Amino acid sequence: MTTADDADTQIGHLELEEVTRAFGDTVALDRFSLQIQGGEFVALLGPSGSGKSTALNCLAGLLPLSHGRIMLDGQRIDGLAPERRGFGMVFQNYAVFPHMTVADNVGFGLTMRRMPKEQRQARVDECLAMVRLDPHAEKYPNQLSGGERQRVAIARAIAFQPPVVLMDEPLSNLDAKLRIELRTEIRKLHQRLGLTTVYVTHDQSEALSLADRIVVLNHSRIEQIGTPNEVYARPANAFVAGFMGYRSLLDAEVLSTRDGDADSANVVVRMGGVELSGTAIGRLSGSKASVALRPEDVTTVPDAGPGIIDAVVDVAEYTGREYALEATSTAGLTLFFYSDTSHAPGHKVHLAVAPERLLVFDAVHGDAATVAAEVARV
Amino acid sequence: MSSPAAAPPKPRRSRVKQFLARYDRAALLLLPALVFLVALFIYPMLYGVQLSLNPAEGGPFSNYVEFWSDPFLRDSVWFTFRLAIPGTLINVAIALPLAVLMRGRFRGKQFIASALIFPIVLGSVLIGKGLLNYLGPAGWLNRTLETLGIIDQPLVLTGNYWGVLLAIIIADLPFVFLLLLSYASGLDEDVEKAAAVHGAGPWQRFSKITFPLLLPGLVTTTALAFVLAFGTFPSALIVGDPSGETRTMGIAAYRAAFQDFDYSMASTVSMLMAAIELLVVAIIFALRRRVHTPTT
Numbered sequence: 001m002t003t004a005d006d007a008d009t010q011i012g013h014l015e016l017e018e019v020t021r022a023f024g025d026t027v028a029l030d031r032f033s034l035q036i037q038g039g040e041f042v043a044l045l046g047p048s049g050s051g052k053s054t055a056l057n058c059l060a061g062l063l064p065l066s067h068g069r070i071m072l073d074g075q076r077i078d079g080l081a082p083e084r085r086g087f088g089m090v091f092q093n094y095a096v097f098p099h100m101t102v103a104d105n106v107g108f109g110l111t112m113r114r115m116p117k118e119q120r121q122a123r124v125d126e127c128l129a130m131v132r133l134d135p136h137a138e139k140y141p142n143q144l145s146g147g148e149r150q151r152v153a154i155a156r157a158i159a160f161q162p163p164v165v166l167m168d169e170p171l172s173n174l175d176a177k178l179r180i181e182l183r184t185e186i187r188k189l190h191q192r193l194g195l196t197t198v199y200v201t202h203d204q205s206e207a208l209s210l211a212d213r214i215v216v217l218n219h220s221r222i223e224q225i226g227t228p229n230e231v232y233a234r235p236a237n238a239f240v241a242g243f244m245g246y247r248s249l250l251d252a253e254v255l256s257t258r259d260g261d262a263d264s265a266n267v268v269v270r271m272g273g274v275e276l277s278g279t280a281i282g283r284l285s286g287s288k289a290s291v292a293l294r295p296e297d298v299t300t301v302p303d304a305g306p307g308i309i310d311a312v313v314d315v316a317e318y319t320g321r322e323y324a325l326e327a328t329s330t331a332g333l334t335l336f337f338y339s340d341t342s343h344a345p346g347h348k349v350h351l352a353v354a355p356e357r358l359l360v361f362d363a364v365h366g367d368a369a370t371v372a373a374e375v376a377r378v
Numbered sequence: 379m380s381s382p383a384a385a386p387p388k389p390r391r392s393r394v395k396q397f398l399a400r401y402d403r404a405a406l407l408l409l410p411a412l413v414f415l416v417a418l419f420i421y422p423m424l425y426g427v428q429l430s431l432n433p434a435e436g437g438p439f440s441n442y443v444e445f446w447s448d449p450f451l452r453d454s455v456w457f458t459f460r461l462a463i464p465g466t467l468i469n470v471a472i473a474l475p476l477a478v479l480m481r482g483r484f485r486g487k488q489f490i491a492s493a494l495i496f497p498i499v500l501g502s503v504l505i506g507k508g509l510l511n512y513l514g515p516a517g518w519l520n521r522t523l524e525t526l527g528i529i530d531q532p533l534v535l536t537g538n539y540w541g542v543l544l545a546i547i548i549a550d551l552p553f554v555f556l557l558l559l560s561y562a563s564g565l566d567e568d569v570e571k572a573a574a575v576h577g578a579g580p581w582q583r584f585s586k587i588t589f590p591l592l593l594p595g596l597v598t599t600t601a602l603a604f605v606l607a608f609g610t611f612p613s614a615l616i617v618g619d620p621s622g623e624t625r626t627m628g629i630a631a632y633r634a635a636f637q638d639f640d641y642s643m644a645s646t647v648s649m650l651m652a653a654i655e656l657l658v659v660a661i662i663f664a665l666r667r668r669v670h671t672p673t674t
Binding site: 060061062081082083085086087088089091093095096097098099108109112113153156157160166 | 577
């Protein structure tokens with residue numbers, strides 16, 4: 001494959017405007033608006049039922065829109081049948097054609113586009129080499145493992161150089177080791193081919209490691225759009241925080257806020273009897289707030305004092321690089337943190353959090369327990 | 379297990395116990411089914427073979443010789459095929475698109491499915507009698523067509539081939555449809571979606587994906603539809619011309635048994651019927667094996 005080929009199929013941009021999908025009274029996707037630049041890798045991240053797969057199916061043409069528009073380089077495409085959009089798609093359960101050989105599977109899009117046989121053959125060989133399946137060209141899918149089948153599906157989706165590749169939880173059916181391997185392969189393919197990709201997942205680590213931009217969804221709506229770093233370091237609300245690995249979600253009372261200083265240490269909260277200064281994200285409307293903490297931002301300090309939480313270790317797990325610990329404070333707060341040294345259960349620890357890493361959110365999503373339940377809805 | 383050195387000498391077990399020990403006791407649950415199979419299928423079958431080989435006169439095979447030399451009997455094979463093959467093909471041809479289309483969810487699906495399956499509850503005698511009234515010279519169909527001025531003379535649809543063919547379609551279509559529907563419902567919808575996204579239009583999706591994946595089920599269904607149609611009897615008697623062009627093998631056997639009281643000849647006809655059905659089914663399945671069908 002040459003880079004010139006890729007440039008031919010490269011899109012300028014794909015735009016979704018208020019895309020809405022309702023089944024009767026239930027709205028599966030509510031005014032989803034997103035602009036995707038050519039070559040971008042966008043991940044739609046959310047728990048099950050958040051609308052992420054609905055968005056992808058609307059984009060693929062497999063679900064009609066109830067409202068809104070989809071524009072590809074200025075052309076409206078939401079009325080087109082899936083076969084007229086020219087996209088590639090990878091499904092969670094592989095969806096390879098069981099009655100066709102691996103080579104015929106990969107060449108399917110090319111056959112449909114009436115590409116001459118020799119050209120098609122060459123292109124199929126090239127794609128099979130890319131996913132390292134060249135020795136299996138004449139096999140049938142039932143002779144392959146799950147990971148190999150998904151690689152066939154990926155090759156099938158990219159073989160005809162589609163302007164947009166859609167991936168619907170492609171790694172969810174694979175075991176943990178294979179998932180990481182194939183994730184890296186998808187990343188490599190994207191780096192090499194630069195195909196515009198929309199990737200649906202409920203796994204935050206997949207979204208963080210693959211995407212240029214992440215769209216976090218919950219309850220059919222977009223919660224936040226941002227780069228992986230933005231979404232991870234500055235989640236827009238308590239739900240996104242919970243979904244992005246902020247394991248401790250705690251209820252807190254707002255004591256004082258300081259305006260003007262938008263980014264750090266602009267709020268003092270009381271949480272489990274301890275006064276802590278933190279960083280408010282967005283406006284705090286009342287005295288109730290949710291505090292989100294990542295385990296890596298909680299550190300142990302030698303002595304007790306103001307702004308320090310005293311806790312007792314409940315569980316210590318060795319992860320290989322460090323210890324992952326769970327502790328309960330004197331007031332009953334559950335905290336997670338990492339430590340290089342082991343602490344036996346029952347051991348007393350003093351925990352501190354840097355003010356810029358103690359994120360305080362308005363309690364619009366309900367109390368911390370409600371948000372935690374939302375996040376766990378995978 | 380203790381170590382072999384400490385093991386006491388094995389007590390000798392009876393042969394029956396040794397035999398039973400090798401089989402799972404749960405296999406005994408098969409016994410009732412086995413009894414039924416022997417009592418209701420194998421014994422009558424062998425009894426029939428035995429009857430057919432003991433004709434009223436002549437050697438053991440004289441009935442078989444007579445069947446193939448007597449045009450009145452021999453032609454029943456042709457009459458049966460002439461009904462069963464078109465009946466099978468028409469049923470499969472009607473049921474296939476219906477089964478493929480009935481997989482999705484849409485308004486009125488339940489109603490259409492019920493209407494298609496309903497004839498199952500009607501006995502073949504009821505269907506035959508109903509057709510006689512509906513298609514007869516003074517039936518609703520002919521009267522409607524005459525009133526509309528489409529025909530001058532009533533169409534002759536009863537007492538001949540056409541009535542029986544229609545009866546086969548009405549009585550057997552529900553079975554063929556249900557069986558094909560279960561095969562079609564088993565197909566992975568995502569596979570067809572993948573075909574659509576990657577450029578296959580509705581016809582290409584059917585011809586390149588749905589049909590090839592459905593083919594093994596279609597072959598099995600065809601075999602079943604053929605066996606059903608080949609055994610047609612009540613409708614051939616009621617809406618057909620049982621002494622003429624709808625003189626199927628079923629009717630030939632019935633005549634031999636209950637008009638000529640020649641049970642031996644009736645058994646012979648039945649055995650030949652079974653043999654022909656078996657042969658056709660064997661041919662159909664041999665063709666099926668030539669179709670490449672990976673399991674998943």
